[in-house]
Amino acid sequence: MADGLIPTKPYLVRAIHEWCVDNGFTPHLLVAVNAQCRVPMAYVKDGEIVLNLNYSATKDLHIDNDAIVFSARFGGVSQNLYVPMGAVKGVFARENGQGMFFETVLEANIHAGDGDAVLKPIVEPDSNKKTNATPAKKKPTLTIVK
Numbered sequence: 395m396a397d398g399l400i401p402t403k404p405y406l407v408r409a410i411h412e413w414c415v416d417n418g419f420t421p422h423l424l425v426a427v428n429a430q431c432r433v434p435m436a437y438v439k440d441g442e443i444v445l446n447l448n449y450s451a452t453k454d455l456h457i458d459n460d461a462i463v464f465s466a467r468f469g470g471v472s473q474n475l476y477v478p479m480g481a482v483k484g485v486f487a488r489e490n491g492q493g494m495f496f497e498t499v500l501e502a503n504i505h506a507g508d509g510d511a512v513l514k515p516i517v518e519p520d521s522n523k524k525t526n527a528t529p530a531k532k533k534p535t536l537t538i539v540k
Contacts, residue, residue, distance in 0.1 A: 403479055403496060404459040410485040410493050411447055411457065419487035421447040423462065426483050426498045432476035434468045442483070445475070 407423075414421035423445045425431060427438050437443055445466070449455065453472075455464040462477040486493025 400459055401479070403482065404457065406494055407462070407479070407482060407485045408457050414485075414487045414493070415449065417487070419489050419492075420451075421493075422486055422488050423447050423477065423482060424484040424486070424495070425477050426481050428478075428481050430476075430478045431481050432474065434473055434475075437468060445477070446488075447485070 411421045413419075425433065425443050425445060427433060427435075427441055427443055433443050433445070446452070447455065447462075447464075451466060453465040456462070460479055462479070462482070463475065465472055465474050467473070481498070482496060483498060484493055484495035486495070
């Protein structure tokens with residue numbers, strides 16, 4: 395990060411989470427699941443998972459500058475979750491969809507020996523498949539999870 399500044403994203407995630415709680419809304423987190431995430435894979439759909447971050451649905455919720463860590467029950471079984479801040483795509487209120495959404499962060503892979511960083515997206519798009527037809531562009535949608 396330039397000039398050693400701390401990124402704004404963790405502050406914005408905490409602020410929207412607090413805003414949701416203060417207004418009686420249920421804060422939800424949209425995550426682009428990658429190898430660094432520790433989430434229940436059975437609930438991942440299309441490389442993403444939506445998590446309820448309400449205090450009543452989590453235990454020991456901690457949102458710091460690097461990651462979001464907490465315990466939650468899935469199918470009655472308690473699991474420890476870890477979501478790196480780079481995998482966070484959004485934080486929003488379940489009831490009205492208001493919140494903030496982010497672009498996914500690129501992760502740097504350092505090749506041993508050459509010292510050059512190669513950037514690649516955390517979530518690889520399916521655009522590698524070549525077709526003759528022009529693909530129809532779909533508008534992004536937000537599904538409310540109850």
